[in-house]
Amino acid sequence: MKLYADYHTHTRYSHGKGSIRENIEAAIEKGLKEIAIADHGPASQGLTKLGVKDAATLLEIKKEVENYDKFYPEIKVLSAVEANIINIDGDLDVPRFILKELDKVLVGFHLYIRPSSWKDGINIIFNNTIMSRLNLKQEEIRYKNTDILIKALNKYKIDIITHPGYRVNIDTSTLAKAAVKSGTHLEINESHMHTTEEYLRIAVSEGAKFSLGSDAHSPDKVGCVDNSLDLAIKAGLTKDDIINVC
Numbered sequence: 628m629k630l631y632a633d634y635h636t637h638t639r640y641s642h643g644k645g646s647i648r649e650n651i652e653a654a655i656e657k658g659l660k661e662i663a664i665a666d667h668g669p670a671s672q673g674l675t676k677l678g679v680k681d682a683a684t685l686l687e688i689k690k691e692v693e694n695y696d697k698f699y700p701e702i703k704v705l706s707a708v709e710a711n712i713i714n715i716d717g718d719l720d721v722p723r724f725i726l727k728e729l730d731k732v733l734v735g736f737h738l739y740i741r742p743s744s745w746k747d748g749i750n751i752i753f754n755n756t757i758m759s760r761l762n763l764k765q766e767e768i769r770y771k772n773t774d775i776l777i778k779a780l781n782k783y784k785i786d787i788i789t790h791p792g793y794r795v796n797i798d799t800s801t802l803a804k805a806a807v808k809s810g811t812h813l814e815i816n817e818s819h820m821h822t823t824e825e826y827l828r829i830a831v832s833e834g835a836k837f838s839l840g841s842d843a844h845s846p847d848k849v850g851c852v853d854n855s856l857d858l859a860i861k862a863g864l865t866k867d868d869i870i871n872v873c
């Protein structure tokens with residue numbers, strides 16, 4: 628199996644180190660046929676200044692991407708976002724009219740975001756950091772996290788959930804079932820490498836499909852998914868289970 632598309636790369640528009648053009652050229656060098664520019668949504672600006680300045684910036688990125696797509700016929704360049712969930716109702720930090728303009732919508736359950744309200748902050752940030760570390764309310768937190776993600780899947784057309792279960796306790800089998808229903812792919816993320824064989828086996832047994840993502844924050848990491856690919860093979864996944872390998 629060989630990667631042909633990397634749908635999860637960051638640029639200087641959020642907290643990546645390279646430009647869109649540098650990511651594209653790195654992808655071409657690695658022999659990829661498709662690349663998506665998926666910078667962090669604006670709620671990541673809240674605590675850590677990791678996101679795009681505002682949601683409208685995603686339209687600027689789209690314009691740039693369209694120009695490069697014409698300029699580099701050897702690769703398909705897609706505009707995307709790694710949007711944030713900002714409340715317990717599963718709402719995202721990017722308005723629908725902007726999401727509709729993008730080629731792909733990735734969603735990450737990130738903890739260091741600007742939540743919609745104090746209550747959302749407690750459920751998303753406090754519960755998954757302080758409470759989890761103290762090992763309190765694990766079952767309740769797991770139930771709530773899974774519920775929040777499923778609400779997002781039901782509300783929006785989401786292509787990929789990035790790093791599911793990274794720093795947030797999630798019920799894999801429930802999430803996988805919901806993802807199959809909504810046609811959403813679950814990512815195997817190279818940067819965080821938190822995924823386990825057991826997780827993949829459970830998710831695939833529910834019929835989930837996966838996307839390998841470099842989550843590159845610098846051009847030299849674009850298309851690097853070796854560890855994710857090894858893990859997928861160990862868990863018995865085949866080409867039919869992964870959308871971006873050939």
Ligand SMILES: [Zn+2]
Nearest residue numbers: 709735789790
């Ligand atoms: Zn992420």
Ligand SMILES: [Zn+2]
Nearest residue numbers: 635637709842
């Ligand atoms: Zn990312």
